[in-house]
Each structure stands twice: as C-alpha cells, then as structure tokens.
Amino acid sequence: MGFEEVRDELRAFVAEREWAQFHTGENLAKSIAIEAAELLECFQWRPEGDHARVRGELADVLTYCFLLADRIGASPEELIREKLMITKEKYPIERARGRSTKYDQL
Amino acid sequence: MGFEEVRDELRAFVAEREWAQFHTGENLAKSIAIEAAELLECFQWRPEGDHARVRGELADVLTYCFLLADRIGASPEELIREKLMITKEKYPIERARGRSTKYDQL
Amino acid sequence: MGFEEVRDELRAFVAEREWAQFHTGENLAKSIAIEAAELLECFQWRPEGDHARVRGELADVLTYCFLLADRIGASPEELIREKLMITKEKYPIERARGRSTKYDQL
Amino acid sequence: MGFEEVRDELRAFVAEREWAQFHTGENLAKSIAIEAAELLECFQWRPEGDHARVRGELADVLTYCFLLADRIGASPEELIREKLMITKEKYPIERARGRSTKYDQL
Numbered sequence: 001m002g003f004e005e006v007r008d009e010l011r012a013f014v015a016e017r018e019w020a021q022f023h024t025g026e027n028l029a030k031s032i033a034i035e036a037a038e039l040l041e042c043f044q045w046r047p048e049g050d051h052a053r054v055r056g057e058l059a060d061v062l063t064y065c066f067l068l069a070d071r072i073g074a075s076p077e078e079l080i081r082e083k084l085m086i087t088k089e090k091y092p093i094e095r096a097r098g099r100s101t102k103y104d105q106l
Numbered sequence: 107m108g109f110e111e112v113r114d115e116l117r118a119f120v121a122e123r124e125w126a127q128f129h130t131g132e133n134l135a136k137s138i139a140i141e142a143a144e145l146l147e148c149f150q151w152r153p154e155g156d157h158a159r160v161r162g163e164l165a166d167v168l169t170y171c172f173l174l175a176d177r178i179g180a181s182p183e184e185l186i187r188e189k190l191m192i193t194k195e196k197y198p199i200e201r202a203r204g205r206s207t208k209y210d211q212l
Numbered sequence: 213m214g215f216e217e218v219r220d221e222l223r224a225f226v227a228e229r230e231w232a233q234f235h236t237g238e239n240l241a242k243s244i245a246i247e248a249a250e251l252l253e254c255f256q257w258r259p260e261g262d263h264a265r266v267r268g269e270l271a272d273v274l275t276y277c278f279l280l281a282d283r284i285g286a287s288p289e290e291l292i293r294e295k296l297m298i299t300k301e302k303y304p305i306e307r308a309r310g311r312s313t314k315y316d317q318l
Numbered sequence: 319m320g321f322e323e324v325r326d327e328l329r330a331f332v333a334e335r336e337w338a339q340f341h342t343g344e345n346l347a348k349s350i351a352i353e354a355a356e357l358l359e360c361f362q363w364r365p366e367g368d369h370a371r372v373r374g375e376l377a378d379v380l381t382y383c384f385l386l387a388d389r390i391g392a393s394p395e396e397l398i399r400e401k402l403m404i405t406k407e408k409y410p411i412e413r414a415r416g417r418s419t420k421y422d423q424l
Binding site: 213231237248254266273300309312 | 321327328331334335336337339344348350354355357361365369374376377378379380381383384390392395397398399400405409415418
C-alpha cells in the first residue's frame with residue numbers, strides 16, 4: 001500500500017463523518033502542534049520515552065500531517081522529497097558530517 | 107515512489123552526514139514539536155495562513171515524523187492505519203457525523 | 213515592582229501599537245505555543261541548552277502568558293496560586309516525594 | 319503578594335516533594351511546550367475557546383515558566399521588562415501601529 005491508498009482511506013474516514021468542515025488549514029496546524037506535544041510528553045521526564053504510547057502519539061501527528069497535505073493539494077511524499085533537496089544543499093556532507101550545528105553557523 | 111523508497115532516501119541522507127547519533131527518540135520528538143510550531147506560525151495572526159511557507163514547514167514536520175517512525179522500527183503507513191482503526195471505533199459514524207466533539211463526550 | 217505594574221506596562225505597550233485587536237484568546241494561545249517551541253529549540257540537540265537564548269525565549273512565553281491572563285481578566289499570580297492548591301492535593305508530599313510519576317498513577 | 323512570594327511558594331512546593339532533581343532546564347522547557355499545547359487545545363476546534371479549561375492550562379504554563387526562570391536565576395518580572403525594551407525598539411509605534419507584521423518586514 002502506498003501514499004495514495006493511505007490518503008484515500010483518510011479521505012473516506014473524514015467524508016463519512018462530515019469532518020472536512022472542521023479541517024481548515026489553521027485547525028489542522030493547531031492539531032499537529034497539539035499532538036506533537038502529546039508525543040513529546042512521552043519523553044517529558046525520561047529520555048528513553050514511554051514506548052507504549054509513542055506509536056499512538058506519532059500516528060496522530062502523522063495523520064493530521066497527511067490531512068493537511070491533502071488539504072493544500074500536496075502529497076507527503078513530494079513534500080518530503082522537495083524539502084530534502086533543499087536541506088541537502090544547506091548541509092553539504094563535507095561540512096555537516098557528525099555535527100548538529102545549524103546551517104547558518106556551519 | 108512508496109513509503110519504503112522515501113524511508114531509504116532519508117536513511118541515506120542521515121547516514122552520509124553521520125547524524126543518527128543525534129536522532130534519539132527524545133531529540134526527534136523535540137524536533138517534531140519545534141517544527142510543528144513553525145508550521146503553526148504560518149497561521150499565527152491570520153487564519154488563512156502564509157501559503158508560501160506552509161509547504162516547507164509541513165515538510166519538516168513530516169520528515170522528522172518519518173525519521174522517528176524508522177527509529178522505532180515502524181512504517182508511517184502502518185502507524186496511520188493502525189490508529190485509524192482505533193479512531194473509527196471511538197468515533198462511530200452515526201454519533202460523530204458533523205460534530206467536532208471529543209469521543210468521551212459524544 | 214509587582215504584578216500590577218508589569219501588567220500596566222504591557223497594557224501601555226499594546227495600546228500604543230493598537231495591537232489589542234490581534235490579541236484574541238486563540239491568537240495568544242497560538243503565540244504561547246509558538247514561543248514555547250522556540251524556547252525548546254534552545255535544548256533541541258543538547259540538554260544543557262543555549263544559555264544566551266534561553267532568557268529571551270522564556271521572556272517571550274511569559275509575555276504572551278501575561279497578556280492572555282489579562283485578556284481573561286485574571287492575574288498570573290492568582291492563576292499560579294489557585295492551581296498550586298489543586299496540585300498540592302493531587303500530589304501529597306508522602307506519596308509524591310522524589311517521584312516524577314503522574315498523579316493518576318501514584 | 320509579589321513575584322518573590324510566588325517564587326518562594328513554588329520553591330517550597332518543589333522542595334517538599336524533592337522534585338528539583340527532575341527540573342533541569344531541558345525538562346522544564348519540554349514541560350512548558352507540553353502545557354502550552356494543552357492550552358492551545360482549548361481553542362482546537364473553536365476560536366472562542368473552552369473557558370472553563372483556559373484558566374487551569376494557562377496556570378500550568380505560567381508555573382513551569384516561573385520554575386525555569388528561578389532555575390536560571392532570573393525573575394519573571396525582569397525577563398519580561400528586559401525583553402519589552404528590545405521589542406519596543408523593534409516595533410516603533412509609528413510603524414507598528416495597527417499592524418501584525420513581523421519586525422523584519424515592517
């Protein structure tokens with residue numbers, strides 16, 4: 001199963017519940033931030049994380065990301081690959097290797 | 107191109123830069139929350155959003171989500187679909203239709 | 213200088229710029245989340261934090277919190293103390309001592 | 319009651335529970351981001367917000383901000399006022415009046 005099948009499953013899920021009306025770009029962006037913080041909560045007091053919860057919270061962030069991508073008419077795949085090309089240029093292998101320094105300080 | 111090809115591209119990108127050492131679960135969870143807020147910033151003062159920036163910021167959230175999924179040995183596809191089954195049960199069509207109410211108040 | 217003086221300084225700052233129109237509860241809540249993530253960014257790749265930036269980012273979160281408190285007609289002081297009483301009951305000293313466990317699992 | 323009294327109440331609360339060990343700068347920054355997202359959740363699907371919950375969630379963000387301020391040896395009051403001076407210069411009244419535009423685009 002690929003990106004389009006996942007998108008179609010999500011579309012059907014939303015359509016059946018008539019939830020598209022709530023899924024404005026702004027509401028989806030808020031939802032992504034909210035779910036991202038619930039994912040972070042798995043690591044709030046211990047760096048190793050609460051494994052049992054990580055899967056479910058990461059799934060929630062991903063789901064809202066896929067919904068927003070569809071809303072703006074983009075595929076998650078193309079978004080990731082498009083950005084990866086930019087990031088590769090910002091962080092050339094020779095200079096970025098083994099360092100977590102931000103590109104403007106490399 | 108499917109989920110596995112995107113994962114492999116990301117793996118190569120990280121390996122070439124020797125960045126896996128920075129990609130602990132905790133650091134990736136922090137990064138997802140940070141990028142989610144940059145996405146939200148596109149909608150900070152206006153609900154319609156700053157279109158030019160939304161694509162790039164959403165791409166960043168997605169990228170870190172894919173990296174964390176890989177780190178915990180899961181596919182984004184399986185995570186989304188697994189959670190969708192749970193959400194479908196929590197929000198039965200008949201009761202959830204046209205409402206943004208949370209499941210525990212439906 | 214106390215809470216009221218700080219509130220009055222912030223009020224004057226906002227009034228002079230006619231910014232109250234942008235400071236809806238929702239916009240302030242988004243702003244708090246956005247600034248909180250910039251604060252978190254100081255700790256993204258290193259637990260000890262980027263000291264030089266922490267002060268400024270924490271100041272931004274605090275400022276928006278004070279503005280939202282004023283918007284809902286509350287004093288930060290009373291909000292903190294009111295909640296502290298609730299938290300004290302949720303986490304009795306005997307059971308909570310030396311543990312980061314959430315109250316519902318104590 | 320002023321800033322110092324609130325700080326002292328929070329210090330006593332933490333000391334009695336021996337929680338200072340968990341309150342590293344990083345953990346407090348994560349906690350601020352997590353609570354900020356819970357505050358945002360009050361506005362997730364409706365701009366007017368869930369009034370009943372806003373007070374409590376804002377209190378949580380404020381509390382962790384006060385704890386982090388104390389941790390870095392700063393007073394919330396001085397942090398806010400110090401930053402306000404910088405922001406006033408970035409946003410001169412004449413140019414910023416009635417506009418939500420970011421300073422670098424004013």
